[in-house]
Amino acid sequence: MKIIATSRSLHGTGASRRMRNNGQTPGVVYGAAAAATSIELEHNSLFHALRKEGVRHSVLDLELDGTVEQVIVRDVQVHPFKPMILHVDLQRVKADEKITVKVPLKFVGGENSPAVKIGGQRVKAAVFNVKIACLPKDLPSVLTVDASKLEAGQAIKASQLTLPEGVSLVLGKQKDITLAVAGK
Numbered sequence: 001m002k003i004i005a006t007s008r009s010l011h012g013t014g015a016s017r018r019m020r021n022n023g024q025t026p027g028v029v030y031g032a033a034a035a036a037t038s039i040e041l042e043h044n045s046l047f048h049a050l051r052k053e054g055v056r057h058s059v060l061d062l063e064l065d066g067t068v069e070q071v072i073v074r075d076v077q078v079h080p081f082k083p084m085i086l087h088v089d090l091q092r093v094k095a096d097e098k099i100t101v102k103v104p105l106k107f108v109g110g111e112n113s114p115a116v117k118i119g120g121q122r123v124k125a126a127v128f129n130v131k132i133a134c135l136p137k138d139l140p141s142v143l144t145v146d147a148s149k150l151e152a153g154q155a156i157k158a159s160q161l162t163l164p165e166g167v168s169l170v171l172g173k174q175k176d177i178t179l180a181v182a183g184k
Helices: 013-021 043-051
Strands: 002-007 024-031 034-042 060-064 067-078 085-092 099-108 122-125 129-134 143-146 155-157 178-183
Touching (some): 013 024, 034 043, 034 085, 043 085
Parallel strands (some): 099 143
Antiparallel strands (some): 002 034, 122 178, 155 178
16 A cells, blocks of 8 residues: 655644644554654545544655655554644654564454354453564555454463464564463
C-alpha cells in the first residue's frame, strides 16, 4: 500500500489545527538513522487506508516529496468521538534490519474445540497481541492461534504458536505467556 505525504515546516498547536481544518493530518517520520521529518497527509485517504484490516501491521510505501521509502505505522492518535485522525507516527525500516512490533492474534477453531463441544466451556482470549521481531519482508499482519484442540481447563501458551519463518517472539522477562484459556 502506498501513502503520499509532503514535508511541512509549520509546527505547533495552531498550525496543526489549521492543517486539520484544511483536510490534512500532521505526522512525523523517523528512524533508520535519518533525521525525523514532519509531514502532512491527506486526511480522508489516510483515514480509509488505516481502517483496512492489517494495514497498521504491515510495511507501507511512503512517497515523501517524490522519494519512496518503506515505513510501518507506530502510533495513530484519534479524536475521542469524531472520526478524525489527529496525528500519525511512521517509522522508516531498512530491508536488512530486524524490527520489533506488536502483531494482533486471531483465534480460530474455538467453537469446535472439545472444551466447548463436550465441556460446555468457552475459549477466552487472555491477550490480543504479541510482540515479535523479524525483517520487514517477513512481517505478518496477523498471527493465527488454533484453538480447535483445546481441552477443558487447558490453556494455549505463546510457545505453542506456529510462527512464520524468520519471525521470533519477544517475551522479555517472561518465559511464556498464556494466550487463551478454556473455562466457564
